Amino acid sequence: MVNNRIDVVTLGCSKNLVDSELLMRQLVANGYTVEHDPETPRGDIAVINTCGFIGDAKEESINMILAFAEAKKRNKLKKLFVMGCLSERYREELLAEIPEVDGFYGKFDWRGLIKDLGKSYYKEWEFDRLLSTPPHYAYLKISEGCDRTCAYCSIPLITGKYKSRPIEEIVEEVRQLVGKGVKEFQFIAQDLTYYGVDLYRQMRLPELVERVSDIEGVEWIRLHYAYPAHFPTDLLRVIRQRENVCNYLDIALQHISDPMLKIMRRNITKQQTIDLIQRFRDEVPGIHLRTTMMVGHPGEREEDWLELLDFVEQTRFERLGAFPYSHEEGTYNDKHYADDVPAEVKQERMHRLMELQEGIALSVNEMKVGKTMKVIIDREDPDFYVGRTEFDSPEVDGEVLVDKTRKLETGRFYNVKINGAMPFDLMGTVGKF
Helix, strand or coil: CEEEEEEEEECCCHHHHHHHHHHHHHHHHCCCEEEECCCCCCEEEEEEEECCCCHHHHHHHHHHHHHHHHHHHCCCCCEEEEEEHHHHHHHHHHHHHCCCCCEECCCCCCHHHHHHCCCCCCHHHCCCCCCCCCCCEEEEECEECCCCCCCCCCHHHHHCCCEECCHHHHHHHHHHHHHCCCCEEEEECCCHHHCCHHHHCCCCHHHHHHHHHCCCCCCEEEEEEECCCCCCCHHHHHHHHCCCEEEEEEECCECCCHHHHHHHCCCCCHHHHHHHHHHHHHHCCCCEEEEEEEECCCCCCHHHHHHHHHHHHHHCCCEEEEEECCCCCCCHHHHHCCCCCCHHHHHHHHHHHHHHHHHHHHHHHHCCCCCEEEEEEEEECCCCEEEECCCCCCCCCCCEEECCCCCCCCCCEEEEEEEEECCCCEEEEECCC
């Protein structure tokens, strides 16, 4: 154990990661040494930031807590704290089941952890973060919560109603991060497109993106987690006109058959979805769309599944992920539907869908061979420099493997000629500037 060191472990999504970064900055301000996601925890205090979204994520969080609780029993750890979505939702149960934990904090009261350590919370550094990402990019959380009523989703139960951050507050945070060398911003929220409705009585995402785009030093903006119903189409003008707004949009569709969209309570039809995608591609030529599909939702018949498969084959999404339905207590489905698709059927459908997408992704990548693309270098591996194009978000998308014919710097942009393609990665060589 290392005295005065705190190990912070983040599970789940990038929204959780931002919370961990805010916490870590306050811990450093109070004199602690902080390590994020250490390979071997060595601090005398540990904080686990949990996920509570679906079954697998909850299981991972619980297993992590139990592993650290066991370390505490063996005197390898003095104090253990738990925060985040899992403890927001199941605090009482966790208190009863894992008494080794010294304190449970939810999604929004984690500042109490600092107080319980006998330390001070520095209001003047409220939006200052200790970045866990490479210093040239950061996640930018623009809101909390969700007002959508999707039948399967437990997020509103955990995070509550939608709460937008004021535009000026977000702009100031971006200015601070740019001052520290951040060039690339991933806009994140449970639902980007609803931004502003609670504060300003209208969708203000297009204006927010423009305001951030105007800040000198912001070189890339990438948009994650849009919602298809009532999409603010003026956003497409902003993406098209602003050079530093990537031609990229992450929009979770979940399904395409009308019966499934109705059961899921998605508030959109198949034809409306098709028309929206066509509008994306017409108004922003070359846009890369990332989406997520759910298989095995209650009521999903073979014909619904085949309709989804055909839709993915015809639409040819540049980026696509899939996951099997997880039945969550307290949701609309929990009250109205049984989890009636066998687990093995869910897994088989997901496998087939991702097998199809692998072929699509390869053909999309092969079309880039011979082109020169702007690439930011994230890291140096033994055999390659590893970077990304504007069409690749960190962690979830592919990468560009750049050969080592010349010395490159991480965090810098280079013109890379693409000379090879794999299903999810590209290979290239740095050309002349």
